[in-house]
Structures are given as C-alpha cells and as structure tokens.
Amino acid sequence: MNKSTVVILGGGIGGIVTANKLAKLLPLHYEITLIEKNEFHYFAASFLWQMVNKRKQNQVTSSLRKLIDGRVKILFEEVKQIDAENKLITTEKNQLHFEYLVIALGATVDQSPFSQNHRDVHNYYTVEGAENLRNALQKFRGGKISLIVSSLPYKCPGAPYEGAMLIKDFYIQRQLEKNVSVDIYTPENLPLPVAGPELGNSVKEILDAKGIGFYPLQQTTSINYNEKKIAFASGLSVDYDLLVLIPQHKAPEVISKSALADESGWVPVDKGTLETKYKNVFALGDVTSITIPGRWAPDKPLKLPKAGVFAHAQALVVSEIIASRISGIETNASFCGDGFCMLEAGEDLAGFAYGDFFASPHPDVKMKNAGIKWHLGKVLFEKWWLSPIGFTKSFYKMMIEAGAKTLGIPIKL
Ligand SMILES: Cc1cc2nc3c(=O)[nH]c(=O)nc-3n(C[C@H](O)[C@H](O)[C@H](O)COP(=O)(O)OP(=O)(O)OC[C@H]3O[C@@H](n4cnc5c(N)ncnc54)[C@H](O)[C@@H]3O)c2cc1C
Structure with missing residues (x-):
C-alpha cells in the first residue's frame, strides 16, 4: 500500500485548482497526490464555441500534466472505492491512505x-x-x-x-x-x-x-x-x-454507492468549509449538494448550481483550510456563495452576471447588458485557464473586480 498525505480525487476544475493551491501552501515534505482517470483536460465552457465552429477540439484540450504544479504526483487511474471511515482510496491498481481527502469527481x-x-x-x-x-x-x-x-x-x-x-x-x-x-x-x-x-x-x-x-x-x-x-x-x-x-x-457511481452520498446520490457538505460528515474529508464542485435559500417551485428547494466558478472558489477555500489544519495557524476561509458568469449571447457579445447565491430570500444575481468586452473577457479566461503558466490569482481576481465594478456591487470572492 502506498502512503500519501493529501489525496485529491478528480483532475477537473476543482481538482486542478486544489492541487496547484496546495502545492503553494504546503511545506515540501507533504505529499500531494491527484487521481484522475483521463490524461487530457477539456475546458467545457469552450464546447459552446466548438459546436459553432469557433474552436477545434485541440484548442479546448490540454494535457493535464501541463496544468498541474510539478510537485503534485498524478496517478492516471480510475477511483473504484472511497472508504472515508478508514481513510483509504482504492483504484484499479493501487490502495492509498490519506490524512486529508478532497473529492472533486464532478458530475457524470x-x-x-x-x-x-x-x-x-x-x-x-x-x-x-x-x-x-x-x-x-x-x-x-x-x-x-x-x-x-x-x-x-x-x-x-x-x-x-x-x-x-x-x-x-x-x-x-x-x-x-x-x-x-x-x-x-x-x-x-x-x-x-x-x-x-x-x-x-x-x-x-x-x-x-x-x-x-x-x-x-x-x-x-x-x-x-x-x-x-x-x-x-x-x-x-x-x-x-x-x-x-x-x-x-448523475453523481459518479463511486460516489453514489459510497457512504458519503445522500439519497440523491450527491455529497452533502458544510456550505462554508465544504467538509463532509467525515473529518478532513472535503468535497467540492459538481459532486456536492448544497441547499441555498429560495425555491423555483413550491416543492423545489434551490441547490447551488453546478458550475466551474463555484468549484474554483471552493477549491481555494478547501486548500486554505487544509493548510491551516496542517500548520496549526487558524484561518477564517469560508466559501461565501458568490458566483459569476460571462453569458455568451452570440454576435461575439456576452453579458457579465455576478451575485450572491446564499442571499435570502433567494439568490440575487445581476447582469450587465451584453457587450463585446465580456465576450473578450471569456476568451481571455479560456486562454489563461489552458495556459501551462500556472494558476495565479491575479488575472482571475482582476477580471471579477472589473465586472463587479461595472455592476456597481461589492464582491466577496
Ligand atoms: C457546455 C458547458 C459549458 C459550461 N460553461 C461554464 C461556464 O461558462 N462557467 C462555469 O462556471 N461553468 C461552466 N460549465 C460547468 C463546469 O465545466 C463544471 O461545473 C466544472 O467543470 C465542475 O468542476 P468539478 O471539478 O466539480 O468537476 P469536473 O471539472 O467535471 O472534474 C471532474 C473530474 O473527475 C474525473 N473523474 C470522475 N470520476 C472519476 C473516477 N472514478 N476516477 C478518476 N477520475 C474521475 C473526471 O474525469 C473529471 O476530470 C460548463 C459545462 C459545460 C458542459
């Protein structure tokens, strides 16, 4: 059996951000392992442009290794079992022990x-x-x-x-x-x-x-x-x-059949820390189920949408919390519920929407009328995401701040 300290399951949006952030935050003697079944990462937001012939498949694809900090060990294997109680992960080739686990297996x-x-x-x-x-x-x-x-x-x-x-x-x-x-x-x-x-x-x-x-x-x-x-x-x-x-x-089968899932198949988590019912086992992004204020029909409570923007923000929070527990230095990192989107409207125009999904009595999201600037913002975001330079916070932060400024609303992200 291999020994590992922090294990991340899934190398999509949430897994990539977690791996790179932990690589910056954790002392070098901490081992970080990411397990992903696919050697390639596809940037899903660009599938929309691919379908209308504005992107080729190779323009929305990257080798996953290129996007992840070199100190992170990647196992290209399929996760078969998660035993959160005994802190064990089983793949088709390996068994790994973990002290901290981040589940970012997305939706199937x-x-x-x-x-x-x-x-x-x-x-x-x-x-x-x-x-x-x-x-x-x-x-x-x-x-x-x-x-x-x-x-x-x-x-x-x-x-x-x-x-x-x-x-x-x-x-x-x-x-x-x-x-x-x-x-x-x-x-x-x-x-x-x-x-x-x-x-x-x-x-x-x-x-x-x-x-x-x-x-x-x-x-x-x-x-x-x-x-x-x-x-x-x-x-x-x-x-x-x-x-x-x-x-x-659907939730991936390895999740829905595990003790982590609720009856819906998804993983309930604390909405601020993203911790599951097991200590030091976190889940984030599409695989989670987070109830938010409001209903879209009398018997239909709202759930936090499945979107990369949330997986990204949650990954930063979870990384801070794990680093803080390892170092013993307290953190007040907590997922705030804010999200944004550059909504493509055709004609190379996009609207910028930003808001608080934890707002009561229901999420409060505002959108600026569509313009070319936000379409270009989305293009830049795609280039930044797929570049092997590493995920610096500055571009991301700069873009959100510029958007929120045009809407005239304060941001928490
Ligand atoms: C057409 C389209 C457009 C989108 N546009 C936007 C947008 O504009 N903005 C936005 O915020 N979001 C957008 N999204 C949503 C966004 O892509 C997802 O919400 C985001 O990828 C979720 O991140 P995640 O890390 O939770 O899961 P994912 O990114 O899906 O990653 C999960 C990873 O886990 C791996 N995995 C699953 N099961 C196993 C297993 N058993 N063993 C090993 N590996 C496994 C998968 O291969 C995958 O790489 C869009 C999605 C689509 C399809």
Whole structure:
C-alpha cells in the first residue's frame, strides 16, 4: 500500500485548482497526490464555441500534466472505492491512505434515458458531442431545432441558453436564419431560476429579442426518434428536425454507492468549509449538494448550481483550510456563495452576471447588458485557464473586480 498525505480525487476544475493551491501552501515534505482517470483536460465552457465552429477540439484540450504544479504526483487511474471511515482510496491498481481527502469527481453525463445514438440527436456536454453537433449544424440547411433540458440538475445553468443563442447566431452569420427556428423546452420556470428572478427575466428578454422560443415547465417524458416528436408531461407534443439535448447528470457511481452520498446520490457538505460528515474529508464542485435559500417551485428547494466558478472558489477555500489544519495557524476561509458568469449571447457579445447565491430570500444575481468586452473577457479566461503558466490569482481576481465594478456591487470572492 502506498502512503500519501493529501489525496485529491478528480483532475477537473476543482481538482486542478486544489492541487496547484496546495502545492503553494504546503511545506515540501507533504505529499500531494491527484487521481484522475483521463490524461487530457477539456475546458467545457469552450464546447459552446466548438459546436459553432469557433474552436477545434485541440484548442479546448490540454494535457493535464501541463496544468498541474510539478510537485503534485498524478496517478492516471480510475477511483473504484472511497472508504472515508478508514481513510483509504482504492483504484484499479493501487490502495492509498490519506490524512486529508478532497473529492472533486464532478458530475457524470448520462446518455440514457433519452439515448443519443440517433443521427439527429445531439449534445454539447462532451468534447465528442460538441464535435458531432458542429458537423450536424454545418450540414443542416433548414427546419426546427429543438433544445431540451431533459432533467435537473445539469452543469452550468446558463449553458442551454447560451447554446440556443449561439446556434441562432450560427445561422444568422450564414444568412440562413429565415430557414431555421430555435426553441428551448425546459422543466424550469425561468431561464437560470437558480440565479434568482431578476437574471432569469433578463435572459428571457434576450431570448425573445432573438426570436428564440422559450417553453418553461416542460418535462420531457418520451422522444419518438422515427417520427421526430417529443412528448412532455404537460401534454404538449412538438416536432423537431434536429434535437439538441442537455443530457441527464448523475453523481459518479463511486460516489453514489459510497457512504458519503445522500439519497440523491450527491455529497452533502458544510456550505462554508465544504467538509463532509467525515473529518478532513472535503468535497467540492459538481459532486456536492448544497441547499441555498429560495425555491423555483413550491416543492423545489434551490441547490447551488453546478458550475466551474463555484468549484474554483471552493477549491481555494478547501486548500486554505487544509493548510491551516496542517500548520496549526487558524484561518477564517469560508466559501461565501458568490458566483459569476460571462453569458455568451452570440454576435461575439456576452453579458457579465455576478451575485450572491446564499442571499435570502433567494439568490440575487445581476447582469450587465451584453457587450463585446465580456465576450473578450471569456476568451481571455479560456486562454489563461489552458495556459501551462500556472494558476495565479491575479488575472482571475482582476477580471471579477472589473465586472463587479461595472455592476456597481461589492464582491466577496
Ligand atoms: C457546455 C458547458 C459549458 C459550461 N460553461 C461554464 C461556464 O461558462 N462557467 C462555469 O462556471 N461553468 C461552466 N460549465 C460547468 C463546469 O465545466 C463544471 O461545473 C466544472 O467543470 C465542475 O468542476 P468539478 O471539478 O466539480 O468537476 P469536473 O471539472 O467535471 O472534474 C471532474 C473530474 O473527475 C474525473 N473523474 C470522475 N470520476 C472519476 C473516477 N472514478 N476516477 C478518476 N477520475 C474521475 C473526471 O474525469 C473529471 O476530470 C460548463 C459545462 C459545460 C458542459
């Protein structure tokens, strides 16, 4: 059995930030090990540009090793079991002991129950999905594009809406917009209900202005692939020529079958420290379940959205807490609930949204009207993220501060 001190599970957004931050904070004799099944890191936010032919696959991909501080040991293995009680991790090749554990295994995109192995059914939630959709959009000459949110929760509350706007823009650029309609069907009551009604209504106005149909409270029940028809629980039935599906998301099996998960399969954590019910075992990012103030329907409490911005901020907090416990020097690091997003609206424009997701009675997120500056900000963010220079806080902080200044609101991040 190998011995290890801090073990990080998952080398996505949360795992990368945790590894690099701990590498800076911990004395050199502390061993940091990251376990990730994939040697490549894909920057998911750029799948949206990949699908509309603004990025090639290699432009949204990096070797994971290049993004992680050299002192961090990486095991490219699949985590098979987490025994938080006995502080043991089992992979297909190894067993590791840990003193501190950070679980950043994300959410699994599940192709069922609405199988996507059909010619006219696509998604942009994986790098392969975005590539296939790009080919399909280029060949598509006219008809009805339906985008459905198949179930909740899903990653990035803005992504379905950004996707619809970018697809619409793709045909405007090619002067084919008169031949193509784009409609969104979602079980949600408003766009991004997790961000509060102000932002939801702002996004709805943009969709209306772009002629994108928005059909709320529509839970998909079945899809007839031969007849190209979608049925919803409301009784509504609609046709499509090309179907874009936001797939079902699940907690990775190694999590849902572990004692860390609640009945939903996700991991409940303390919302400030991100600690699980086991001491020195932390979980962050998409794999967690954090209830926030507010409801989007009478029986539907809001959960903190699954987004990289939260995984990132939580990773910094967890790293500070682990370093403080190791050094014995107290910290007041705590995840504050603030989040932001550069919402792509097509035509190389984006809006900047920032707000407090822990605000009561519901999250309070404001958005500045779309402009080219925030689109360029998002492009810069992508370049910064995929650069092997290392994750200095300065660019990140500078960008958030500039955004919050234009909104005239104080920031806590
Ligand atoms: C199209 C799209 C657009 C998006 N846009 C934005 C955006 O603009 N802003 C934003 O904030 N967020 C955005 N997101 C969401 C963001 O990508 C995720 O919320 C973020 O990646 C979550 O980070 P994480 O570390 O929790 O999980 P991930 O980044 O998903 O990392 C989890 C890692 O764990 C690994 N893993 C899983 N199971 C195992 C196992 N058993 N063994 C070993 N390794 C394993 C996976 O391979 C993966 O690398 C977008 C997502 C999509 C799909």
